[in-house]
Structure formats: C-alpha cells, structure tokens
Amino acid sequence: MKGPARPVLDRDGLGTLRLALARLKSGFASLPDLDAPQEDAAAIERVLLEAADRLRDNYPYFHPLYAGQMLKPPHLVARLAYALALWINPNNHALDGGRASSAMEKEAVAEIARMIGWETHLGHLCSGGTMANLEALWVAGQLCPGKKILASQQAHYTHERITQVLGLEFESVPCDRKGRLEIGALGTRLESGPVGTVVATIGTTATGSVDPLPGLLELRERYGFRLHADAAYGGYFGLADNLAAETRAAYDRLGEVDSIVIDPHKHGLQPYGCGCVLFRDPAVGQFYKHDSPYTYFSSADLHLGEISLECSRPGAAAVGLWATQKLLPLVKGGEFARMLGECRVAALALFEQVRADARFLAAFAPELDILVWVPRAGRASEASELARRIFAEAARRNLHLALASLPLEFFNAETAGMQRDQASITCLRSVLMKPEHRQWAQRIWEILDQAASVALARAPRP
Numbered sequence: 498m499k500g501p502a503r504p505v506l507d508r509d510g511l512g513t514l515r516l517a518l519a520r521l522k523s524g525f526a527s528l529p530d531l532d533a534p535q536e537d538a539a540a541i542e543r544v545l546l547e548a549a550d551r552l553r554d555n556y557p558y559f560h561p562l563y564a565g566q567m568l569k570p571p572h573l574v575a576r577l578a579y580a581l582a583l584w585i586n587p588n589n590h591a592l593d594g595g596r597a598s599s600a601m602e603k604e605a606v607a608e609i610a611r612m613i614g615w616e617t618h619l620g621h622l623c624s625g626g627t628m629a630n631l632e633a634l635w636v637a638g639q640l641c642p643g644k645k646i647l648a649s650q651q652a653h654y655t656h657e658r659i660t661q662v663l664g665l666e667f668e669s670v671p672c673d674r675k676g677r678l679e680i681g682a683l684g685t686r687l688e689s690g691p692v693g694t695v696v697a698t699i700g701t702t703a704t705g706s707v708d709p710l711p712g713l714l715e716l717r718e719r720y721g722f723r724l725h726a727d728a729a730y731g732g733y734f735g736l737a738d739n740l741a742a743e744t745r746a747a748y749d750r751l752g753e754v755d756s757i758v759i760d761p762h763k764h765g766l767q768p769y770g771c772g773c774v775l776f777r778d779p780a781v782g783q784f785y786k787h788d789s790p791y792t793y794f795s796s797a798d799l800h801l802g803e804i805s806l807e808c809s810r811p812g813a814a815a816v817g818l819w820a821t822q823k824l825l826p827l828v829k830g831g832e833f834a835r836m837l838g839e840c841r842v843a844a845l846a847l848f849e850q851v852r853a854d855a856r857f858l859a860a861f862a863p864e865l866d867i868l869v870w871v872p873r874a875g876r877a878s879e880a881s882e883l884a885r886r887i888f889a890e891a892a893r894r895n896l897h898l899a900l901a902s903l904p905l906e907f908f909n910a911e912t913a914g915m916q917r918d919q920a921s922i923t924c925l926r927s928v929l930m931k932p933e934h935r936q937w938a939q940r941i942w943e944i945l946d947q948a949a950s951v952a953l954a955r956a957p958r959p
C-alpha cells in the first residue's frame with residue numbers, strides 16, 4: 498500500500514504501544530504494587546540520548562537508498578510487538594519462562610511449515626540462520642554418522658564451519674554460471690562414494706541463486722542422501738507470483754526436503770535474532786531428548802527447550818513474528834506475497850538498466866531480488882578496482898551498494914574480452930529487499946549512472 502511521503506525513522510506506533518502496555522498491565526492487576534526505588538529518569542534520558550548519538554554512525558539500512566547487504570527493516574508491528582513483550586521478557590526455553598510466547602512461537606512456526614506444505618513438522622525459532630543450519634546438520638549427522646556433508650561453492654560460508662564444529666567432513670560442489678549447484682558434478686561425486694547430506698541453497702547469499710531442487714530430488718531418489726534446504730534468505734519467495742519457471746519449479750518441490758531453514762530476520766520482517774529450523778519428520782525430536790533438573794516442571798506439554806539446542810531464547814522474537822504473521826499472513830496473493838514480488842520487479846528493473854549500459858557487464862538475471870555486475874575493463878583486476886571506485890562514489894551520493902568477490906564465469910567476462918589475471922572478480926552487488934525498491938529502482942539507477950561516470954572518468958588509465 499502506498500501512502501503519503503513520510504519522514505525517515507518516524508515514530509508512528511508509540512501511541513499504540515502505550516495502549517497495548519496498558520492492556521498487558523491490566524492482566525496483572527491483582528498483584529500488590531511495588532515500592533521499588535524510582536528510576537533516575539534524567540540519567541536514563543542522558544544515556545539514551547548518548548546511545549542515539551552513537552547509533553547515528555550507521556548506514557541508513559531502513560531507507561531504499563541502502564541497497565547493499567541483506568538488511569531489511571522490521572515491520573512496525575514486529576517492532577511494537579517485540580517491544581511490548583520486553584515488559585515481560587519471556588524466555589521460550591521452557592513453559593515456566595514463557596507460556597504465552599511459547600504458544601505463539603508454536604503457532605507462528607506452524608504457519609511457516611504450512612507455507613511449505615507441511616501439516617506436521619518439528620520446528621522452532623532460534624538466533625538466526627547459522628544456528629538453524631547447525632541444528633539441521635547436527636540432526637543430519639545423527640542420522641548419517643560419519644558421512645560427508647556436501648554444499649555448493651556458493652553455499653553460505655558457515656556450512657563448512659558448522660561441519661567442523663560437528664566433527665563431520667565437508668565437501669563443496671561446483672556451481673554453474675548462474676551460481677547454482679551443478680547437478681552433473683554432484684552426480685559424478687555421488688558415484689565416487691557415500692554422502693550423508695546435501696545442502697540445497699534456496700537463495701544464495703551473493704546472488705540469490707536457487708539450486709535446482711527437482712534435479713537434487715531425483716539424485717536423492719537414486720543415492721538416498723538426506724536433503725537439507727538452506728532457504729535462510731529465499732525461503733519466503735515461493736509466495737511470489739513472478740518467479741521465472743526454473744525458480745518456480747524449485748519452490749514447488751520445497752516441501753519434499755528433509756529439513757529447511759528460513760530466516761524471519763531476513764525477508765520475514767523481524768528484528769535480528771529470529772531464525773527458524775523445521776524438520777519434515779517430527780520423530781527427529783528423539784535426538785534432542787534430554788532432561789533438565791531446573792526446568793520443565795510447570796507442564797507436561799512440550800517445552801520448546803526440549804526440541805532445541807539452545808537453552809534461553811527471546812520470547813519477544815516469537816511475539817514479533819506471531820504479530821507480523823497475523824497482520825500479513827503467509828499466503829499466496831496476500832500483502833506479504835505482493836511485497837516479495839515487488840522486490841523481484843525492482844531487481845529485474847535495475848538489472849535491465851545495467852545490462853543495457855555499455856560500461857557494465859551484468860551477470861545473469863536475478864532469480865530473486867539480488868543482482869551483481871562489473872564494470873567492463875581489459876583485465877579482471879582493473880574491473881575490480883573500478884567496481885571499488887564506483888562503490889565509493891555511489892556511497893558519496895547516499896547510494897549504498899555492496900561488493901562481492903565472484904567467479905569471472907558469472908559475467909561471461911572472458912567472452913567479453915576480459916583477461917583473467919586473477920582468480921575471481923570484485924563486483925558490485927545490490928540487494929533490493931524492500932518493497933519500496935520498486936519505486937526507487939529508477940532513482941537508484943540514476944545515482945549509479947552518475948557515480949559510474951565520475952569514477953570511470955577519474956580512474957587512472959591502465
């Protein structure tokens with residue numbers, strides 16, 4: 498929904514928060530008043546203003562001209578619901594610490610499971626994608642002890658580290674020119690020895706590429722490995738109605754994987770610390786089985802700590818997610834789905850501008866909402882230096898992009914006459930993950946165009 502122009506960092510919603518706090522307070526009216534010492538309001542104000550001063554030293558992540566890394570502002574309702582919950586500060590480890598927020602977590606996680614077509618599942622929230630993948634690979638290691646974990650060369654760097662922590666072996670599989678796991682290479686590898694688990698990345702960090710799930714499922718049929726989907730970034734995009742056919746084909750079969758990670762703190766409009774891991778077979782709960790001498794007293798119902806590796810976890814994160822999904826249900830054709838579609842439209846629009854400009858070499862068309870491109874140059878090192886200059890010029894104009902180091906093949910650089918004088922190339926990268934980016938794509942292009950003109954004119958001749 499497009500409304501009137503609004504100031505940056507507006508304070509909308511604080512009145513609603515007061516109202517909700519009053520409602521919350523009324524639930525505890527039977528308690529005797531406290532005679533706690535008065536807080537020093539002046540000292541708190543002083544410190545808070547100092548904190549505000551400190552926080553000004555940030556890129557404007559909330560603004561569409563921030564189009565660099567994966568940073569998406571939490572929805573207003575998420576911020577308010579999270580703040581509201583902080584007055585209680587529930588802990589979703591056990592029902593003893595967070596009764597209501599544990600119930601809200603179970604509901605919210607079940608909605609994510611339903612989004613991928615799972616009516617039954619085992620799942621919970623955690624601190625983020627890394628922790629969620631660690632849990633999924635830990636379960637995979639329990640089921641296939643001592644067997645290797647494979648992921649593509651473009652999989653998130655933490656997979657290799659996680660397997661080290663778990664004492665498992667890791668191997669990477671080559672990617673095609675579009676940053677997706679290469680099915681042929683995986684097939685060859687599977688012929689040569691047993692593999693326990695393959696990680697399919699559904700939205701790679703660098704380029705938003707989606708691994709070919711139908712081909713992976715076919716290989717699983719033949720070789721019997723476990724299939725885990727790291728959809729930390731791209732997990733929600735199955736709701737969008739404007740994916741390319743190959744990408745859609747992957748999402749249509751997402752429900753067939755054994756486990757999946759989706760990060761509400763990436764595209765799910767949540768504040769940080771909100772990842773989610775889901776298992777298709779609830780029986781894997783057996784691996785989490787433990788007793789706690791200190792908790793689990795208050796109820797025989799499931800305590801989330803009984804199915805989670807972490808102990809204390811913020812109930813506020815569950816309240817924020819629950820509220821967001823109430824307002825913006827995870828359904829095709831809904832407002833949340835529309836917002837994801839807008840991000841992809843924005844990325845395609847910017848991609849077309851870059852592709853049509855003779856100064857640039859665009860990589861493949863974005864599958865989701867991330868695009869990468871390089872300035873044309875005689876050598877990869879030169880193109881990398883120009884990319885760094887354009888990045889800096891754009892930042893001077895308030896347009897914040899990102900840089901990434903990627904294979905030259907993604908840009909067909911050698912076909913375009915670029916010499917491979919280094920193994921990879923530093924490219925410009927933009928993550929257009931705010932729905933407002935659709936309206937801002939043209940403005941972003943205009944600033945990029947100016948920044949490139951200045952940077953290329955000032956660059957020393959090779």
Ligand SMILES: Cc1ncc(COP(=O)(O)O)c(C=O)c1O
Nearest residue numbers: 625626627653700702727729730
């Ligand atoms: C595909 C993918 N997996 C995992 C992660 C790690 O997630 P987190 O930073 O929430 O730990 C990221 C982070 O960008 C990611 O893009």
